[in-house]
Amino acid sequence: MTTRKYKLLALDMDGTLLNDNHEITLETIKWINKAMDEGIHVCLSTGRAAHSAMPYAEQLGLDTPMVTVNGSEVWKAPHELHRRTLVDPDLIRQMYELAIEKDVWFWAYTVKGLHNRDNWLEEGTDLTSIEWLKFGYNTENDELRYQILMALQDMGGLEISNSSPHNLEINPLGINKAAGIQEVCQLLNIDMSEVVAVGDSLNDLAVIQAVGLGVAMGNAQEPVKESADLVVGSNNDDGIVEVIRDYILV
Structure with missing residues (x-):
């Protein structure tokens, strides 16, 4: 060969x-x-x-x-x-709260599957009991997406990328x-x-x-x-x- x-x-x-x-x-x-x-x-x-x-x-x-x-x-x-490598549940909580505040589509991968705005966790679910892999946002509103990006950068400890021009994908830093x-x-x-x-x-x-x-x-x-x-x-x-x-x- x-x-x-x-x-x-x-x-x-x-x-x-x-x-x-x-x-x-x-x-x-x-x-x-x-x-x-x-x-x-x-x-x-x-x-x-x-x-x-x-x-x-x-x-x-x-x-x-x-x-x-x-x-x-x-x-x-x-x-x-x-x-x-898992995402810190506290960061998931902050990213979820940001998604709700900005009223955009969001999703998160766990080891067991996918959650999104339409099928988020039941009220009172302990986030630390779940193995989180990634969080994501999707919006075609450029200004809104930029505001989310700035807020994410302020949180620190995050690797921020995208898989389309309209989304943001977040993994642990590195x-x-x-x-x-x-x-x-x-x-x-x-x-x-x-x-x-x-x-x-x-x-x-x-x-x-x-x-x-x-x-x-x-x-x-x-x-x-x-x-x-x-x-x-x-x-x-x-x-x-x-x-x-x-x-x-x-």
Whole structure:
């Protein structure tokens, strides 16, 4: 087998691996399989929770590590947890109160599932009895989103990113996809310089800057494109195929 410059392909899911119908195209599947046949590790690196990423990992036949919830969880293999980092329940309380004050859509991932504005906890539930992974806000009102961002920065101890221009995603400080992929590299005994990371949103920024080849999708947010080594086609135009064909299997 050829010794290749890159040994790990870290793929964001929404807006990257998945097209706008939340599907992986047959052409993308074909090229991911080609990469795996050539000994390239393919790793999902997503803001989604594991239960929501797992069906796609299974569809691709992945048995490699995974990074979920923006790095709050690192999996040694699908269904085999390596590390989990939780959000302080007191910070969850503050973020919840901020969401109510600003009257915006919000959600939170716990180890057991998803809560949002429509199915928040019952009155009087002890927040410390729950394992929290991530909190998020969504609003198309730019001014409101900016006010929330400023309030979050004042709280401290938070890693703030987004997975679309209209949302904010919050993890514990220092927890991001770059830290997650660094751990995956240790598990696979490879170097960050041997990684290609592909994404479209601010939650991909740290990893795109940290790896050997950072790739932005054609539909990526501008700061991501500006930070990437390379911009490829959009998630609806099989941009991942371009990455594998022209930069990994060469």
